[in-house]
Amino acid sequence: MQKVCDVLEQLLTDGVVEKYAIGGATAAGFHGEPLATRDIDVFCFLNIPEGSFLLTLEPIFKKLSEIGFSQFDEEGVIIHGIPVQFLSVSTQLEKEAVDNAAVVKWDTHTIRVMTPEYLAAIALTVGRPKDRARVVYLYELPNFRKSEFAEIITHHCLLGKWLDWAKGLQLDEKLN
Amino acid sequence: MEIKNTKSLFKNEQRSNSAWEGGREKINWRKKQRELSISEKVALLGQTILETLELEKIKRHAKSL
Numbered sequence: 001m002q003k004v005c006d007v008l009e010q011l012l013t014d015g016v017v018e019k020y021a022i023g024g025a026t027a028a029g030f031h032g033e034p035l036a037t038r039d040i041d042v043f044c045f046l047n048i049p050e051g052s053f054l055l056t057l058e059p060i061f062k063k064l065s066e067i068g069f070s071q072f073d074e075e076g077v078i079i080h081g082i083p084v085q086f087l088s089v090s091t092q093l094e095k096e097a098v099d100n101a102a103v104v105k106w107d108t109h110t111i112r113v114m115t116p117e118y119l120a121a122i123a124l125t126v127g128r129p130k131d132r133a134r135v136v137y138l139y140e141l142p143n144f145r146k147s148e149f150a151e152i153i154t155h156h157c158l159l160g161k162w163l164d165w166a167k168g169l170q171l172d173e174k175l176n
Numbered sequence: 177m178e179i180k181n182t183k184s185l186f187k188n189e190q191r192s193n194s195a196w197e198g199g200r201e202k203i204n205w206r207k208k209q210r211e212l213s214i215s216e217k218v219a220l221l222g223q224t225i226l227e228t229l230e231l232e233k234i235k236r237h238a239k240s241l
Contacts, residue, residue: 001222002215026221033209034224038232082225106214142210 003080005111007067008042016063020044020112021101023087023094023122027113028134032141035134039076039083043098043114046088057086093121093156116141117149124158124165136169150175 011017022030024041046055064070064077071078076085089095097118104111114122120138123131138144153162166173212220 001218001225004222005218026225029221029224030217033206034220036228037225038228039225082222083229104214106218109215109218111214111218 001080001082002109004040004082004084005109007064007069007079008084008112009110010067011044011060011063014063015047016059018045018047019098021098021114022112023097023114023119025134028116028119028138030111030113031116031119031143032137035137039085041085041087043087043089043094045095045098055088057088060086091125093118093125093152096152097122115148116144117152120144120149121152121156121158124153124161125156132165132169135165136171139171146175 008020008022012020020042021027021044022040023043024039025035025037026040029035029037044060046057046059048055061070061077064079069077069079073083076083078084089098097114100118101112101114104113116138120135123134123138139149153159162175163173165171209217209220
């Protein structure tokens with residue numbers, strides 16, 4: 001996994017992606033305890049060549065292939081044995097989540113992960129059963145900043161959805 | 177009949193004790209996970225993905241039998 005982080009940083013330093021952050025269950029697991037998942041979701045801003053109207057992940061796959069990672073499975077590209085799924089940022093919420101990702105450094109490595117508050121807000125917008133479970137898990141983390149979460153969901157018009165979910169999931173809907 | 181009831185009560189108590197122990201273990205395990213260093217945490221995340229994939233492979237194989 002450490003090596004995967006290094007490859008992601010290489011994509012950034014080589015200018016293949018403009019910004020990136022790990023999201024999904026891997027990011028959620030980073031803030032608490034590991035959660036079962038089959039891949040790493042990497043949300044990224046792509047460097048689109050001038051004059052191009054087509055948004056494609058091709059430059060990422062090309063670069064990865066050049067450095068020896070060309071094997072795919074259903075979940076994504078295999079990097080050092082781990083499936084990595086690249087997702088182009090598609091909503092304003094995801095964009096903000098990448099912009100405000102936590103950048104954690106250790107030894108010579110860096111990992112960029114979405115914060116628990118943004119992960120919970122994204123889970124609210126997706127709404128699968130596992131997203132409901134994730135909201136509960138994130139909300140109950142000791143380092144979950146409720147005021148930050150309140151700001152995000154208010155800004156993205158998700159307050160109504162939160163109140164519904166909080167009621168259904170028996171969470172305290174008050175966020176102050 | 178009385179003895180049966182006592183036995184069943186005892187069993188229930190055992191069950192509830194083991195559930196309580198299990199719950200406590202889980203809380204301790206969670207606490208430990210949150211106290212890991214970044215490098216340990218990152219390594220554990222990778223290991224979790226590999227184990228999930230392995231488990232799915234076993235499940236698929238079992239289904240095909």
